[in-house]
Amino acid sequence: MNDVKRGTKLVRDLIEDKIKEGLLKREDIAEAIEDLMPVLKKMFDWDEGKIRDTLQREVESQTNTWLVENAAVLENDENHAPWLDDKRGKLNWEFWNSYIEYLQDKGWSGTLIENLDNTTDNILRRLEDPVREGNWDRRGMVVGEIQSGKTSNYIGLACKAFDAEYKLVIILAGIHNSLRSQTQIRVNEGIIGSNTISGIDDPDSQKRTGVGLLPGYDYKKRPGTLTSIEDNGDFSKKVMKSAGIKPGQMPLILVVKKNVTSLKNIKNWALSEAQRVETGEKILRDVPLLLIDDEADNASIDTNKIPDAEPDEESDEEYEPTRINGLIRGILHSFEKSSYVGYTATPFANIFIYPVKYLTKYGRDLFPRNFIISLPTPSNYIGPEKVFGFDDDPETGIEGQDGLPLVIPVHDSADYIPSIHKSDHYISEIPESLKKAVKYFILSCTARTVRGHPNEHNSMLVHVTRYINVQTRIGVLVESELRAVQQKLKYGTGRNSENILEEFHEIWETDFVPVTRTVIEKTGDAAISEVSWDEIKEHIVPVALKIRIIIANSSSKDVLEYRNHEKVGLSAIIIGGDRLSRGLTLEGLTISYYLRSTHMYDTLMQMGRWFGYRPGYLDLCRIFTTSELIECYRHIALAGKELREEFIHMADTGATPEDYGLRVRTHPGNMIVTSVNKMRYGEKMRLSYAGTVSESVVYFRDRNQNEKNIKSTGDFITELNSGRDFSNMKKYYLWRNIPAEDVISYMDSIKTHPHSYKANSSLISKYIKKASAKGELTSWTIVLMNSGNGDKIKIGDYEVKSVIRSRLNTEDTSSDKYTIRRLISTRDEWLDMDEPVRKNIMAMTVEAWKNGKIKSKEAPEIPSGRIIREKRDKSSGLLLIYPVDLREGNKILVHTTGFAVSFPYSKTAPDIEYIVNKIYWDNEVLDGGY
Known part of the structure; x- marks a missing residue:
């Protein structure tokens, strides 16, 4: 510990009560520094002014950390028996209390420790009581930001799991030696209390570290380990034989790579003490296992082509998952009592796991069917x-x-x-x-x-x-x-x-x-x-x-x-x-x-x-x-924020992990993410537009194709004028009660760019056709916009003012596509609604802001698109058509038309099938050779 850290700790120790009570003021820190100045002057070769300034800044930065939002949870409590609240007072929490003391010595504020305590409790309570009788398994996932403290969280969870009498904790720490070793160091510091390698700082391979330096440390009470921080410190047959420790003999923690050999060794070690049950399988009884999968989206996912079965159907027993996935599932399946918790900052692959029911040889897939917890983000996190x-x-x-x-x-x-x-x-x-x-x-x-x-x-x-x-x-x-x-x-x-x-x-x-x-x-x-x-x-x-x-x-x-x-x-x-x-x-x-x-x-x-x-x-x-x-x-920053808000929204409505998985898997904005995880092998995907707005932001540069789209749009508008419910609002023209068949026909008549993932006219046509067959999206309002500042473009019987849009400055000008940032404004989405409905939507938007559901410094002045779509009847859709000037600088490149479709929320909305071409994916997205 250097002098600044040591001095900071002295000051924090003096004001710790006020930190915990949330009563700390800047002058309290200054007063503590003055009280300690005689001691501090001996520590630092600085004048008093520099000591004051340095320690004041350090302590303020450490104690001014707060959380911007609470953890959100999606869960499915089926077959789960609540236990933690009843058992809490009966446990001594020895490992957890040591970990807290260690973190305090490292300079963690009382607020941060309290939040860690709360989040680890939230996870632990959703695992099973380790002493619960019978066969059980739990599958969950914890989502946190990149480099935001997930390791500290799962070490805290492991401490509490040992306190609650889990016998074995396995941490899967990535695929590289460096990450596994780094994780082992953190485990040594936070749980074991001693180094498991020679040659680092001291020739004594069992030199104390972390919690081992605390008063009252007793290594005999600590969990053992059969792994070390050396390059060859992974779980091996040699260690297994020389240690002679059987699973369940003593509390153990193992830090291993996601490596076929290591995982096979663990499975064989577990099965060496297993008993054969009625089904003929070997199961290890009464050794409750917590398996923590760090970077759970990496190597753990089964990327083989899945069997063509629904989740409630029997699965093909001849199906073989990928080797790492199969071994992880096989380890869990070998234990009578097991809990799996995946940690990741990028949960897409995990959410896109198709929830296949069961395979006798491997057990359940790793889909987090029991819970997903989104960790709160500290305000000083830089993402x-x-x-x-x-x-x-x-x-x-x-x-x-x-x-x-x-x-x-x-x-x-x-x-x-x-x-x-x-x-x-x-x-x-x-x-x-x-x-x-x-x-x-x-x-x-x-x-x-x-x-x-x-x-x-x-x-x-x-x-x-x-x-x-x-x-x-x-x-x-x-x-x-x-x-x-x-x-x-x-x-x-x-x-x-x-x-x-x-x-x-x-x-x-x-x-x-x-x-x-x-x-x-x-x-x-x-x-x-x-x-x-x-x-x-x-x-x-x-x-x-x-x-x-x-x-x-x-x-x-x-x-x-x-x-x-x-x-x-x-x-x-x-x-x-x-x-x-x-x-x-x-x-x-x-x-x-x-x-x-x-x-x-x-x-x-x-x-x-x-x-x-x-x-x-x-x-x-x-x-x-x-x-x-x-x-x-x-x-990515915007997409990540949208996904977190969608998660919070679904958590508020009591949705389950499978509900969220279905929602994210079928969201049109996530086509690329979906393809990353599943389209490498040409699999059919599903898509739903319910509750979204799809706007065309990717266009052809080709003049001929744009002229064809303008003509098709003009023909559609001309057809609308044949005795329909029409309004001329000056800044836009509006037709009501248009049947779904007309909108389907229009979508079929135009062509969107292949890169227009979210506003793909053929997929939208297919979706409307399927929805209208179920009695949804049967009645449409069509709006032709006339509010731009660009050239007038003739569309059907109307000359309308185009909106001016410029290309993203990051796009290659030699590309065949032209990408803009946005086409519509949120207010456009309520053009088909009357004034009382608009006032109600605006009031709901402000209320959502007051409740923290909408993040902005000041009360919103524009309506929430989500609330607009929630208020729209599921039988009604809105199609907005825009004349567009695509420009290069001040020069018009081409005239075209763009569209946006506002789809209502609907719990009964259908989804449709689509396939992404593998060659396109390999060439355009994976890029190869970078």
Whole structure:
């Protein structure tokens, strides 16, 4: 523990009662620092003013953490017996209390610990009582943000599980040695209390750590383990035989990779003590198991083509799931009493698991049928919403948000590292943007030193390719660049030295200084202070010389270097690929240089190692990436927010995990996500438009196709004029009581771009046809808009003013498609409703805002699209048609028509089948070779 941490802990200990009671004020912190000043002056080689400022900022930043929302839960209590509340007072909670004390020593605030206590209780109560008689199994999932503290959560859950008398806890910790070892370290610190490896800080392999350093620690009462943090520390036959420990003999915790050999060893170990039951299967009795699946969306999912059976039908017993999936299910199936909890930040693959009923050999699938819990997000968490921001979403009423000024677009990488390249791609030089990123890293490390953290870890991420050979070559070039800068800083004389310092000075003054001020203003982080160039200049040379290069891939040594530098801190530029994409924590990450392109939502999120907590140094963080990826992350930020709000909405209505799975699987906005997880093998998918608005935002550039669509739209409008219920509202023309057949015919007559996933005219036609056959969507209102500022376009008998739309600036201008951000505004969705209904919708919108269901700083002035669609009768649909000017700058590229369809909510709405072409998916989405 360094001096700043030690001093912070002394102050926190003095004010802990006020922290817990929520009565802490800034002056209380200042008073505590003054009371401790005689002691603090002996600890620090600083003047009193710097001690006050540093510790005041540190304590304020730690105690000002609060949660922006409560955990939301979807659950199915079938066959579950409530138990925790009745049993709570009878348990001594020894492991949990030790873990709390350890977290307090680490500086966790009372608020954070209370929230951890509540969320782990919420999970534990949904597991089964480990002493409950008979055969039982529970399947659940916990969803939290990337790098948001899921590991702390499941270690807390494991502590409580042992306290409640679970006998065996297995943690599946990713697919790489580095992540498994990192997780084992956390388990050692939070549960076991001793290291399980030699050569780290001390030759004694059983040196105490974490909870083992607390007064009263007794290793004999702690769970045992048959795994260690060494590279070969996974569960093995050798360990199994030499230890001679039988399952159930003593409380055990195992940290293993999702590796066929390791999982087979565990299954065989369990079955070695199992009994054969009436069905002929071998089952291990009276050893309650909690299996925690970290990164549950990675490797655990069965991606083989599923049997063609409904969930309530018998499944094909000859069907074989993927090996990892089959082994996980086989382990659970081998225990009479088992609970499975998957942890993930990207739950799409898990939600898209088709809930096949049962396989005798493997048991149930891993679909979280019993519960899904969405963890609350602390206000100081830095996720894609804060980093990249997002645009307004008229469909959900979500207000847009600006990102923080931490993202630097990269425009020069393609000539050096093309987005698509081969494994033998040779790079002779790194781009200037990467050289600049190295300088940014030196400055960020220096600023952290000036702020009183010279011994903290500092990391820079370079993730540009998945190929090991290319990573190694980039490592050589980055090291050469780093050494050149270090040499100039250390030995440069005359202009050579002055030039490099001038370059650093310019970056500091033009970028870091204004960004620091903006971040302080937007986040209120009291631990961030302005740093002058003179302070940077004083420390930059020794800080720069401390930096080293680490290659993190399967051919290099695992990244356990942080543990070897606890006292002085490690400053490293870490270069890698897939190994950096899952779960691995890069300590003190400030600078990220990231180029790997993919359209897959979950992959992009997992690659975002920069998400997480950056107390006291968020202003020093930068992300260097392409404009295309910036746009992708803005889209992801909005999509993630929409999914969380949908989750909360369904939790409020008492929906089950299967209800949510069906809703997400069939939502038109999730076609790409669905395809990621299932369309690799050409499987049929299902889709429902109920409760959504589908607007065309992707258009053809081809003039002929757009003219055909204008003609088809004109023919449709002309047909509507034949004796229909018509209103001329000046800014729009409106026809009521139009039969579904006419809308179906119109959708069949136009053609939408293949990339128009959500507003696909042929799928919409198919959906309306099926819904109208069931008595839904039988009566339509058609609106032709006339409110734009563009050219007049003749559509049927009307000349209407077009809306002007510009292409997304990230789209390739040579593409055959033209993508805009939005077509409609939310108010357009209620054009078919009368004034009393509109007032009611607006009142409901404001009420939803007051109840926290709509997130905005001020009361909304526009209606909620969700509420509009909830109020619309399920027999009624709204079709909005827009004349559109597609422009390149100020020049009109082409005239066309766009549409939006507002579909009512309906619990009885049908879904339809669709198939995504595998070749298209491989070529357009997976991209290959990036």
